[in-house]
Amino acid sequence: MTYQPDEIDSMLRDAGIRVTSQRRTVIAALVQSHDHPTAEDVHARAKTVDRSVSFATVYRALATLVDAAIVQRISVDDGPSRFEMAPKTEHDHLVDVDNGEVLELASEELAALRSRLAAELGYEILSHHSVLRVRKLQKL
Amino acid sequence: MTYQPDEIDSMLRDAGIRVTSQRRTVIAALVQSHDHPTAEDVHARAKTVDRSVSFATVYRALATLVDAAIVQRISVDDGPSRFEMAPKTEHDHLVDVDNGEVLELASEELAALRSRLAAELGYEILSHHSVLRVRKLQKL
DNA sequence: CTTGGTGCAAATGATTTGCAAGCCT
């Protein structure tokens, strides 16, 4: 999935937030990262593009972008929050307990079941955050 | 669900960790709490039983108990971790975005689907942590 | 212009840790 430079600007404008070079940089860092970076990682990557971006700005940008549903926050039980571009298709995260690897599980079926169950309780789901701690099955 | 006093001791012994009055107190506080308390809440409740329990001990006890799978940690995106006795039946958590209320959704069907999907990817699920941000549906 | 955004450094909140003393096995 690639983004055109002005595609990023549109995302910001559409969300009604100002377009700044720092936000562009943060988004660019996230777009290129497929490893669910922490705020610190994002800052490090953003700095390779613009040495002057501060930590505070990265945190503020991430918070703003999460609010705008452009970015998604993933909290693993311990350790800092991780971030990724908001997925078009919702998915769960599998964290391999042996090596810390994070992979994604997208299932239409799972999403449908979840909303059905929530609806039965009288709720609509705004967003979800699901982390499964897993271990590789033995090869037989 | 009630626990006998010595049932708690057995849980600790079975997990191979020492039985201390502080750990008993922490567990007792959790058993009586059905509101997913934070570490601070647990500390406050524990102190009503034993004024001398320290914050550090509560944190250490909770960490130990989570390791031993006696207690489960629930992390909501912002704000401190919350805790509950490890459920016999796994469930998801619904967080009402309007009032912060946390309720539980237990579904055999959901659990089954999740493990099936994980298995298809070659993984077994050790535990899961799923938080749905929800809003009450309008009454029609 | 005017409001929102930024950098810096200091502040905060949650959780962890070093150390000396105490309790469990």
Place this chain on the structure above:
DNA sequence: AGGCTTGCAAATCATTTGCACCAAG
């Protein structure tokens, strides 16, 4: 006895905030 636990206070880690300046609409 010997090691795991505790309490206390200080330390750490992630994240947030106050403030003066700058930039976007």
